[in-house]
Amino acid sequence: MAVWDKNLLWSFMFLLAGAVGQTVIYPFTSTCAVRGSTVTLPCTFTPLKSFSDGGREVPLKIVRVRWCQNHEICQGSTPSVFDSNSTNNDPRYQYLGDMKTNCTLQIRDVQQGDSATFRFRMEADHPEGHFTNTTGVTVRVDDSTKIIIISSSDDKKLSRGETVTLLCASVCTFHQLEVTWFKDGHGLSETGPSLHLYSLTAEDSGNYTCALKKNMKTLSEPYSLQEEAGAGGNLPPIPGVVFVVLLAVIALILFIIKSILVTFTATFKNKKTNRKPAELWRTSATPPSTSHRKNRRAGTWARARTPSSTRQ
Numbered sequence: 001m002a003v004w005d006k007n008l009l010w011s012f013m014f015l016l017a018g019a020v021g022q023t024v025i026y027p028f029t030s031t032c033a034v035r036g037s038t039v040t041l042p043c044t045f046t047p048l049k050s051f052s053d054g055g056r057e058v059p060l061k062i063v064r065v066r067w068c069q070n071h072e073i074c075q076g077s078t079p080s081v082f083d084s085n086s087t088n089n090d091p092r093y094q095y096l097g098d099m100k101t102n103c104t105l106q107i108r109d110v111q112q113g114d115s116a117t118f119r120f121r122m123e124a125d126h127p128e129g130h131f132t133n134t135t136g137v138t139v140r141v142d143d144s145t146k147i148i149i150i151s152s153s154d155d156k157k158l159s160r161g162e163t164v165t166l167l168c169a170s171v172c173t174f175h176q177l178e179v180t181w182f183k184d185g186h187g188l189s190e191t192g193p194s195l196h197l198y199s200l201t202a203e204d205s206g207n208y209t210c211a212l213k214k215n216m217k218t219l220s221e222p223y224s225l226q227e228e229a230g231a232g233g234n235l236p237p238i239p240g241v242v243f244v245v246l247l248a249v250i251a252l253i254l255f256i257i258k259s260i261l262v263t264f265t266a267t268f269k270n271k272k273t274n275r276k277p278a279e280l281w282r283t284s285a286t287p288p289s290t291s292h293r294k295n296r297r298a299g300t301w302a303r304a305r306t307p308s309s310t311r312q
């Protein structure tokens with residue numbers, strides 16, 4: 001038996017033996033990444049705490065963790081993309097995990113060559129504790145950097161007050177995208193893949209686009225959103241109701257003021273037209289005696305004058 005075969009056999013035996021009690025879990029076993037983006041491969045592991053060596057429990061400690069591409073077991077001299085024992089790992093592959101339970105790997109600036117199945121391997125201070133889950137995570141690198149906008153609402157014409165979420169997605173990934181949002185060509189502050197528009201107003205109407213933050217060439221087709229005031233059969237929101245009530249109150253007040261003005265003007269006009277009678281009345285209201293006297297005196301004076309003048 002060749003040395004290589006022997007090693008492989010041993011590896012398989014360790015793999016099978018170790019399968020009891022130790023696990024490596026990949027929350028998803030396949031993903032898709034756009035070239036140039038960052039993809040995270042979540043992973044958790046539970047190492048074997050100890051093993052029985054002829055009735056004697058030998059404690060185990062993880063001393064090495066690694067990730068390989070396209071290799072079933074990732075053992076021995078297999079090249080790895082990350083190796084905790086190596087000092088010259090490619091910085092594109094960042095091990096976000098630890099030596100205890102977390103084996104998450106992040107791949108930055110995804111390249112075409114990353115289209116592969118990645119597997120995590122833990123190595124303990126005794127081969128009993130070595131383990132690889134052959135399932136792995138398969139990464140598919142999509143060269144098409146097509147970015148699309150998906151709306152939470154089927155309708156592009158939305159009513160005031162409605163809430164809508166726009167999702168900036170690439171053909172293959174719905175998560176982990178770092179994007180830039182634009183409304184009518186102007187950059188928005190949101191950087192996450194979902195843009196929540198709460199309680200729509202006319203100001204939210206416009207053409208939305210998004211692009212990968214690192215690659216503006218990925219700009220999506222515009223998504224035209226129209227807020228139609230009162231177009232929807234939905235109940236108008238509270239502010240609308242308040243506004244309508246305010247308008248009604250103002251209208252009522254104006255009506256009352258107008259009525260008062262009309263009445264007042266009418267009275268005033270009446271007074272004006274009745275001025276002469278009023279004056280007569282006022283004249284007649286003066287004590288008749290005085291008036292009489294006055295008249296008399298005037299008359300006397302007038303008479304006195306007139307005759308005098310006449311006389312003269």
Ligand SMILES: *[C@@H]1O[C@H](CO)[C@@H](O)[C@H](O)[C@H]1NC(C)=O
Pocket residue numbers: 019022023024025026027028029133134135136
């Ligand atoms: C291997 O990974 C798959 C996917 O995460 C998981 O369902 C399975 O339980 C794992 N097996 C072991 C032995 O860890």
Ligand SMILES: *[C@@H]1O[C@H](CO)[C@@H](O)[C@H](O)[C@H]1NC(C)=O
Pocket residue numbers: 063064085
């Ligand atoms: C990896 O490093 C650990 C300690 O950091 C050491 O115990 C182990 O022997 C090394 N393994 C290899 C294959 O170099």
Ligand SMILES: *[C@@H]1O[C@H](CO)[C@@H](O)[C@H](O)[C@H]1NC(C)=O
Pocket residue numbers: 044096097102103104
């Ligand atoms: C593993 O570590 C990464 C990076 O620190 C973290 O984002 C992730 O939540 C961790 N996973 C678990 C299961 O703790």
Ligand SMILES: *[C@@H]1O[C@H](CO)[C@@H](O)[C@H](O)[C@H]1NC(C)=O
Pocket residue numbers: 184205206207222224
């Ligand atoms: C949005 O784009 C459409 C055509 O795609 C155009 O008719 C419309 O005027 C644009 N709206 C704004 C607010 O720029």
